Amino acid sequence: MRVLVASAPLLGHVFPLLPLSLALRDAGHEVLVATAADGLAAARSGLPVRDVAPAFDFGRIARGVMLRHPLIARAELTGTAGTRGGALLFGQVNEELADGLVALAREWSPDLVVYEPFAVAGALAAARVGVPAVRHENSLFDGRELVRVTSERLTRALRRHRVAAIPPPAGAIAVSPPSVVAQDGWPMRYEPYAGGGELPGWLREPGERPRVLVSRSTVAGPGGAGPMRAVVAVADRVDAEFVLVRPDGRLSRSALPANVRTVDWIPLNAALPAAAGLVHHGGAGGVLGALAAGVPQVATLGPGDRRYNARLAADRGVGIAAPAGGITADVLTRLVTDAELAAAAGQVSREIAAMPPPAELVARLESLR
Incomplete structure (x- = not known):
């Protein structure tokens, strides 16, 4: 076929x-x-x-x-x-x-x-x-x-x-877990595609402090930089390690707090299992990637579908919806310490894992010929 x-x-x-x-x-x-x-x-x-x-x-x-x-x-x-x-x-x-x-x-x-x-x-x-x-x-x-x-x-x-x-x-x-939002069609497990990059060894295991990954959009434009600058501004007041994934050149060259590190393109899905949280720009991939890994998230209320996505995560109890400028030390501390957020994220992760993997959809597609 x-x-x-x-x-x-x-x-x-x-x-x-x-x-x-x-x-x-x-x-x-x-x-x-x-x-x-x-x-x-x-x-x-x-x-x-x-x-x-x-x-x-x-x-x-x-x-x-x-x-x-x-x-x-x-x-x-x-x-x-x-x-x-x-x-x-x-x-x-x-x-x-x-x-x-x-x-x-x-x-x-x-x-x-x-x-x-x-x-x-x-x-x-x-x-x-x-x-x-x-x-x-x-x-x-x-x-x-x-x-x-x-x-x-x-x-x-x-x-x-x-x-x-x-x-x-x-x-x-x-691909959405029904407890987050119901979609029409045959259910299929969401499996993130990394898109290349290598995962440094230190990101494979949890660190001495809770690790928070901070990502940004792959699309240039309004809100593309996402929440990185807001996170950097308050990071030194949070008992956690922050990893900025693909920061822009200006941010990566600036002086960063001692608990902030940077990496280039990495397979984010491979780094999430050792993380305590993900802060992202509110894209569907960020929401679903964190859910698949069972990791609490902060999703920003940004342009396009980002406000909608962030609200879905917050309504399900798996994360916090906040404008980029509203990401405070208290928000980030809650991300890594709130047991209810972690429990809800784990529930949805198990829900996703129970959905049929892509290979099981092949026979359905073959039947359409």
Whole structure:
């Protein structure tokens, strides 16, 4: 079976699709990942990757959308736009992916297309060549709603390729643990994909003090630096060790408190089991990665889906939702000492572990041919 995997051109979108893609490959199927720009880093997995939009520039698209829709842009920057901001932004993203995806589908003749909700052009390509498509969740939003609102912005591409509407998927894959948020589809265990890097030996075991990992977004833009500066500002008042993962150049060159260390790109999922907490920018990958490891988290209330994600973590009792400027010594002390946070994180980790692994979804996908 030939499986075309379609993703928006961003690391945080394509990496969550790779565990299932690798499981399909390991089961003997041909898998081709279709994306562009930053998403091409999926090639680190050893899977073949095709660039379907060589001129893609996410920053240009984002700036254009903000200028044309200032009110929604303002809501998006505060994390209160819901799916409206994403529909505007990724509607244009998919307009630029659509022609390349359709051309690739015609050339490669897949038997099945797997697409994420922010890459609805994958479903368009599947409809154009008459093969089934499966929606693979990679966020904590409702993928059905994301596809619906993004498709409304894809009218020009639909007309160009003579597809009346995006058809319902032949199946869907849900990755969120139901106690955090229920998603439509076959449940599948969330397995973080590291994306390369080596884990230093000292990060494999717990340290003398509780260790807190601090990460930031892989996307440049508002809130991209995340909570690192706020953590550094109060770290010396917290009885813990802090590890900044991929800090920006200015921060990594500055004088840091004695209990703060820095590392470059590491397989974060491999470092989390020895950590007492994770502080991150509020992306779905950060929330789900901490949950899979059973680690309490601080998620910041940032742009896009970050406020929504952080609130989900806080409502489930597995973490603390705070604006980056509201990360205080008390917040970080609670992160590493609150037994209720740790217990809830452990419960959700066990819930995720009980979900079917990607390899168990292969037979379902094979049945769709």
